[in-house]
Amino acid sequence: MARPGGLLLLLLAAAAAERCLPRAPCDACIRSHPECAWCEDPEFTAGGKAEEARCGSRVALEQAGCPHDAVVEPRGHVRVLEDVVLGPGGGGAQLGPRSLRIFLRPGEEQSFQVRFQRAEGHPVDLYYLMDLSYSMKDDLENVRKLGSDLLAALRNVTSSVRIGFGSFVDKTVLPYVSTVPSKLRNPCPERHEPCDPPAAFRHVLSLTANASEFASRVSQQRISGNLDSPEGGFDAIMQVAVCEERIGWRPVTRLLVFASDDTFHTAGDGKLGGIFIPSDSRCHLDASGVYSKSHLYPPPPLQDYPSVGHLAQVLSAANIQPIFAVTGPTVPVYQELSRLIPKSVVGELREDSSNVVQLISDAYNSLSSTVELQHSPLPPGVSLSYESHCGGPPGPPRPHGGLCSGVRVKQQVNFTVRVRADGCLAAPQAVALRVLGFAEELRLELRGLCACPCAPRQAPTPLCHGGSLECGVCRCPAGRRGRRCECEGAAEAPGDCRPPNSTGPPCGGRGRCVCGVCECPPGLSGPQCQCDSSACERHDGLPCGGPERGECVCGTCRCRDGFTGSACGCSLERAGCLHGERECGGHGRCVCGRCHCQPGYLGPLCTRCPSCQTRCQRHRDCADCRAFGLGPLRANCSLACNRTAVRVLRARPPRAEAAGWCTEQAADGRILVFDIEGQADEDEDGDVTLAVWVEEAAAAAEPVKLVAGLVAGIVAAGLLLAVLYRVSLEVYDRREYRRFEEERRRAKWNENNPLFKSATTTTVNPNFVQE
Incomplete structure (x- = not known):
């Protein structure tokens, strides 16, 4: 019988063989499947095997006779180029490591760990972008007063904070705003009410730590107006994200507060105003900080509103986290928008923006406690997956990034990142990993592992008769051929590798003639490669039941001692058929180590006969x-x-x-x-x-007798009692019947029944005299 360990190796070898097909040269072999290895032993093919047989799984090659140290099996690995210590000891670093070099074999997965520790007092830049359409008039009055309050609230969590301001209304063309010159100058409903001209975006104040300057510049702003309900906020967000120098963004946590009381225009709405040029993701602010001037000063051709996907991509690239502070009726719309924009949050703004400071503070805490690790665009054929370790059980693998929520200050979370390349990377590829909202990056350098690390090339070598030895295979010079370059001439003689008087192809067309000897491909053998070793019958999924039962010789199983049958699946061992000293209990015969029972008998040893024996x-x-x-x-x-x-x-x-x-x-x-x-x-x-x-x-x-007698006595007593009861009941009934008959005969009734009373009554008047 096969040992469990040997059977497991056979099964592993068979499974790997199905995935790893013979092929040459070595580079093509290891690129075909991650389980493939190459045997560089020069003598491995001395028995007439084809060079393609050098390609297989390590288990299969070693079983075929390849020495362990001659198996070439390159494996991918990860090398740390730069690492940091998280926390104060590492200079305030939050993300580690910083740089990795990963060698990827096609189809093989590599993994590495990423650490992130939320630092205390990380600097913050906040840009307040406000809708100045006429419906936001009362909100502007409160925003003029919030500069010092907002900076004070943010300084509770960080000492380095800056704040900026900008406004938006909509594109200055019909049907978004009125193009009547007087309305462009003063779009408010009341003619005598002072209003600012509408603009798609007006940058008012670059990021600054001066609260008084923020209050001064905001206090100078006046309300504006437009015609339709949706606003042009997407144009404003795009310019805030791409005009980094004008806004003054630092490489710190960047927050964008978007305050509005209405919905937004998106890509395609520009066609209503004859605008069809898509947004180009470039900064278009003029010297005064205005994105779109009025019709009195025609700007270059206007561009359409950006799409949601375009905006999400630009915000992510700029590492900006939006906070949508909107009024109650529009909260559901912006919640749907937030699901499409990474690292964004929605807060409900009161009608007069009186709660904006608390809203921003809560939103900042929510964003800071969410750690989301994502990657830059991947090269073709490369995939990443993430497993998050947030302090509890690890979450399921995610293909687009790792995520941990509720992370506290100074708490460290870890991510297991797995990377895989489906094909061979011809050149090094760069990928960046970053926690959204933070400037630190982990740089990955991906390199393909597609060449065999064989022993140094030997050229020339006597083994190859003047040729070179590469990965165990001889490369013959011009004018020589053969497995060891032992044959002269560039071609075989016409009669080589053919049976006598045969005009068929050499080696039956199934192999290669080398120096008059057929080299057969894997699975074929014989002088003319006429024997197909894969044609043998299988037992338990293995040809001839595996090496311990038999071997396949030219399509026929040759069984080892103790086994027989066409697939060597029949064991001659009879010990398992003995019941006592009899074979199969005398009720069957032993066939292939198992009992074949006679009709009516069951069980492994034919000991059970439901129709013959009781339970x-x-x-x-x-x-x-x-x-x-x-x-x-x-x-x-x-x-x-x-x-x-x-x-x-x-x-x-x-x-x-x-x-x-x-x-x-x-x-x-x-x-x-x-x-x-x-x-x-x-x-x-x-x-x-x-x-x-x-x-x-x-x-x-x-x-047994006592019990039987007791049971019989109980039964007899029961029968006797039943008979006595029935007799007494019969006597009683007869006596009662006779008494009834006697009473009936002796009864003498009057003419009228004394108990009978008529239903009617006759009354006679005594004073009545009949004529």
Whole structure:
């Protein structure tokens, strides 16, 4: 029988062989599948194997005779180029490591760890972008007062904070705003109310730490107006993101507060105003900080509003986290928008913006406690997956990034990142990993592992008769050929590698003629490659049952000692068929190590006959041999009763017969009393548990007779009582009937029944005189 360890190796080799097909040269072999290896031993193909046979799994190559140290099996690996210490000791670093070089073999996965520790007091830049359409008039009054309050709230979490301001209305063309010159100058409904001209975006104040300057510049702003309800906020967000120098962004946490009370225009809405040029993601602010002037000063051709996807991409690239502070009716719309823009949050703004400071503070805490690790665009054929370790059980792998929520200050979270390349990377590729909202990056340098690291090339070498040796294969010079360049000439003679008087192709067209000898591809053998080793019958999925049972010789199984059959699947071992000293209990024959039972008999040893024996008889011999080592099965009890467990009782159980216990007589006269406590289905093999007690035959006969007599007496007494009851009941009925008849004869009734009363009454008037 095959050992479990050897069988496992065979199964692993067979599974790897199905994935790793023979091929040459070595570079093509290792690129074909990550399980493929190459044998560079020069003597590996000395028996006539083709050079393609050098390609296979390591297990298969070593089983085929390749030395362990001659197997070339390159493996990818990760090399740390730059690392940092997180926290104050590492200069305030939050993300580590900083740089990795990863060698990727096609189809093989590599993994590495990324650490992030949220730092305390990380600097913040906040740009306040406000809708100045006429409906936001009362909000502007409150925003003019919030400069110092907002800076004070942010300084509670960081000492370095700056704030800027900008406004937007909409594009200055119909149908978004009125193009009447007077309305362009003063779009407010009241003619005498001072208003600013509308603009798609007006940059008012670059980022500054001076709260008084913020209050001064904002106080100078006046409300504006437009015609339609949606606003041009997407144009403003785009300019804030791409005009980094004008806005004054630092490489710190960047927050953009977007305050509005209405929805937004998006890509395609520009066609209403005859605008069809898409947004180009470039800064278009003039010297005064205005993106779109009025029609009195025509700007260059206007561009359409950016799409949601375009805006999400630009914000992510600029590392800006939006906070949408909007009024109640528009909150659901902006919540849907937030799902499409990474690292954004929505807060409900009161009608007069009186809660904006608290809203921004809560939103900042929510954004800072969410750690989301993402990557830059990947090269073709490269994929990444993330497993987040946030302090609890790791989350499921995610293909687009790692995510941890509720991260506290100074808490460290980890991510396991797995990278895989489906094909060979021809040149090094660069990928960046970054936690959204933070400027630090982890740089990945991806390199392909596509060449065989064989021993240095030997040229020339006597082994190859003047040729060079590369990865165990001879490269012959001009004018020589053969596996070792031992043959002269560039081609074979016409009669080489053919049977006598044959005009067919050399080696039957199935192999390659080398120096007059056929080199057969894997799976074929013989002088003319006529033998197909894969044509042999299989047992348990392996040709000829595997090397321990037989070998395939020219399409026919040659079985080893102890096995027979066309696929060597039949074992000649007969020990497993013995029941006691008889083969298959005398009720069958042993075929391939298993019993084939006669009709009516069941079980692995043909010991069960449901139609021949009772349930108790089938377990009698196993109960005897397991409990006392006696009976006909005592010589082979461990094998014949291997599914039977027995516990021996110290005393006879009370009322055993009434409880359905088995009482069987052994061959020596003893009485076995046992209960079948646990048993599989009657028609199947299964584990059986018996509780057994033994007694002498004479001692056991008396209780049986006593019980039988007692039962008979009870039955007789019951019958007697039933008869007596029925007789007494019959006598009583007859006596009552005779008394009734006698009473009826003696009864004498008057003419009228004295008990009868008529339903009518006749009354006679005494004063009536009949004529």
